[in-house]
Amino acid sequence: MTDPSIPWAAPELFELPRERAEIAPGAVHVPGWLPPQAQRELVLRCREWAVGPAPLRHAVLPGGGRMSVRSTTLGWDWQPYRYLRTGDRKRAPDMPPWLSELGRRAVLDAYGAGAPDVPGYHPDTALVNFYDAAARMGMHQDRDEASAAPIVSLSLGDACVFRFGNTQTRSAPYRDVELRSGDLFVFGGPSRYAFHGVPRVLPGTGPAELGMRGGRLNLTLRMTGRADATSPVPH
Template structure:
């Protein structure tokens, strides 16, 4: 799916965690951006999340398939306009399964390749110039299927640790527009976050200021 003549090889950041540079070419990035702009429209559109202690996330967010709120999932936007969550598109699940196959073909997953992946939910985060994401784990899903994240727009610093605690040793990876990142197996519950983006690094042809991440997950075991 990449447009580079000699694309960078998948790189293992930790066992089960693989960076796929240039996974999406120009047309795929444009297609995904157009979809994100549709999903961002109300009802059940882009919102700012308020945490239980009153803090507000600096990213803005929209959900597909099921609505995420701190710390669970619902069929409607329970912390917003109450509308039914938008449908998860089958093509996005296909993209995620393709990324998982590419990641673990290059760097086999400890315990073997995952089977029966039925991706059905996604979280879209929009980062403006000042937004970031604190260290956290994706632990609200019932399935242990690998998480797949696609990046659009500005490059970010993606910080990836382990499952022990937020302050444990971590590795920083730059995710550019079009990159994918897969983490499953022993890395599935690792702490990760985005301490900063690099404003102005989005390609001009995309027509996006800021960064979008589209994180695809499986809610229930298949």
């Protein structure tokens, strides 16, 4: 029986390191990709965007349902199933060049320098989602983009159960992956249009030094592939 008064005997000190894993062809999980300082800086930026000209809100689906996550965007205005035209009506802040470069580095680290998706990967939009303890994301495909370039997902704060499925149906087969603060998940190629979702957030698991007071932030970086994105993408 472990004696918790002995520091070196505490069971959490013996947790096996989490390894980079290919969850499905083209879907790569890189644990701890963002170092702590970078996580803190990104949380601060998210706080600025959350109260900016396009503040966090519960998006309303075409059928009238309201998403439980709160979202905002960078680069392009977005509503479910479409990106909106840039120009005078644009509310979303511009996509910061440093964030686009972070996305390029993420794809490079996930796939390697020789991968065909790497050279031209420069995301022009980011969706920022905030999950409180009760928020969920149903199984869906990311099909709002005209480009089939990979999706880059960065996690901050509380861990979650990330369900990564197949390209044909919302149901099984799928695989559940625990995404923690700082984790990178990239999916492209054969897995670009895989159904995926977040059935559960794990409250109280985020690093205290982030100062988030609970909840999970998720940034997904994407290439829209469109100069005028007012038209909805067929689903």
